[in-house]
Amino acid sequence: MNAAATTRDARGAAAQDAAALDAAAQDAADRAARFLDLENAPFTLPGSRILVRRTDGRVTVRLAEYERRLDDCVVVRALRVFGADGRVAEIADVRPESIAFDGGATLTFDGQRALSLGGGSRWTVELTVPGALDTTHAGGASGAWAPGLPSAAEASWLATGADDLLVREVGGDTVVRLSFPGGDGAQLRIALGASTAENAEASHASGTPHASALAATTSVWADWFARTPRVRSDLADLTAFCWWVLGANIVTLPGRGDARAVVPSKIGYVGLWQWDAYFIAAGLRHGAPELAREQLALAFGFPTPDGQLPDVVHDDGVLASSDDLPPGDRDTLRRAGSSIADPSAPIPLTKPPLAAWALRSLEGLVDDPAWFDEAWQTVAHSQEWWFAHSDLDGDGMPEYGHPYSSGLDDSPVFDGELPVASPDLAAYLILQDDLLASRARSVGDTAAAERHAARAERTLALLEAMWDDAAGFFRSRGAGTPLAAETAVSLLPLLTGRLPGRIVSRMLEALDDPARFATPWAIPTVAARDADFSAERMWRGPVWVNINALIAEGLAVSGHADRSRELIEATLRLVQHAGGPHEYFNPLTGRKARTATTSFGWSAALCVDLAVRASG
Incomplete structure (x- = not known):
């Protein structure tokens, strides 16, 4: 074949590829329009x-x-x-x-x-x-x-x-x-x-x-829409709409050089919340990995000198402490703050440590080794902050000094006295130290790898001590006192993949119990039998896609891949049943909870991620 023929064939193939891409984009747009x-x-x-x-x-x-x-x-x-x-x-x-x-x-x-x-x-x-x-x-x-x-x-x-x-x-x-x-x-x-x-x-x-x-x-x-990930036919409508939500929720931040932030929702949540950025990046990576990287770059871009990552990056600055709030909110926040913290001093505000979890998801998708090196250093510094500055009672287990830092603002685990030692925070810290140890080994830093691995072991021992065998769940502690509330945070230690089999078996029993977490539409954020359960109130019973996604991952790494797949499929059915990726869902009806925001960023992103995984 001569060069001219080869060129014609290449052009013809490129034209066919472009036509197929245009058709796929049009199909996704048509599906989202519904x-x-x-x-x-x-x-x-x-x-x-x-x-x-x-x-x-x-x-x-x-x-x-x-x-x-x-x-x-x-x-x-x-x-x-x-x-x-x-x-x-x-x-x-x-x-x-x-x-x-x-x-x-x-x-x-x-x-x-x-x-x-x-x-x-x-x-x-x-x-x-x-x-x-x-x-x-x-x-x-x-x-x-x-x-x-x-x-x-x-x-x-x-x-x-x-x-x-x-x-x-x-x-x-x-x-x-x-x-x-x-x-x-x-x-x-x-x-x-x-x-x-x-x-x-x-x-x-x-x-x-x-x-x-x-x-x-x-x-x-x-x-x-040309970037919409390919999924099973029965998930195509939902995925196209969720991809639309992610595009629709992009804003530029003028105070940040017109950086692109994919916000939780243009209806009420206009800023880059740290936790949301991690979940949103998990979905964006399937079609827009560079935009996913931009979310992490913003989340990692403004640490305090001691390593704390801010709760929010917004148009005019960051929200990293109670001093970054308006005066009225500041006073209210301090009145509700930790009894250990000085009530006249600023209360640090951040989000749970899933930074390494999010960063790992982009490796191999973005070709920028220097950026990854810097990002891993930022994550390592933030991990040190949790142990140096958020272990408020000095027992080796960091606590949440305020509900805002947990992402679960209205959970009944915060009804008592602060600070709160919670099994979800322990699980995130173990996972993050494990990932930091793995990263350190990959770059030949043996000392750092050993340090992170040893601390993960210590935290795991402290986490296992939170297990209440009689009750059958991990108990949170408020100011050192075990709390009665049974919530979905007791299930998140599955993420470590390192729990004893007897504990994992008991957690599966809880997931299968209609009086606890086997509601008609699972998984409720508070056990159905708990006195604080509410099907509608934020973090006190409704289903959240991010919690389901984390528990599904926990089931997989804990040796229960079939259960993980079942939960992924059930979560996707829930969002389809409810008509879209809302902020949270009623666990009894499977519909949007009355006060939940619609077109919610992390729900959309994680549905994309789950749909891709379910279609693999």
């Missing part, structure tokens, strides 16, 4: 803070801000579209790239900080914005208002091709009504953080009429 209802799943774009939702029957535009409720982040209170006949145009379809209204008009993104409405035959739009318009262009084609939000002190609208305008004040809000003849030249552009002049300049510079904005947004989502 879940997009503007309530549980808002309309948004990777990297953008804009959320379009349906609230009380109205389409609203809000911003995702750190530590602010969506009700306090309104940019457009109501957006209504009317058809050529003057009637309200109902939403006909919602896709990742657009919201289609009856009559053909569509809403899409025009970059990360603007929305574009256009297309169709004649249509009218009515915007209700909070407060008064600050300016109105002399030609009547634009206006601006002041949402006063961190991500958008200003906002503006710019109309192209409108042939009618009406502005009126209603109850302190401003209603803008614009009519358009339709077609490619008709566009309403809503821009955040921009005056009318800046909006016009951006629109002119980008040269993006509505059709071009729609094409660009479609391309963004197509690139994302």
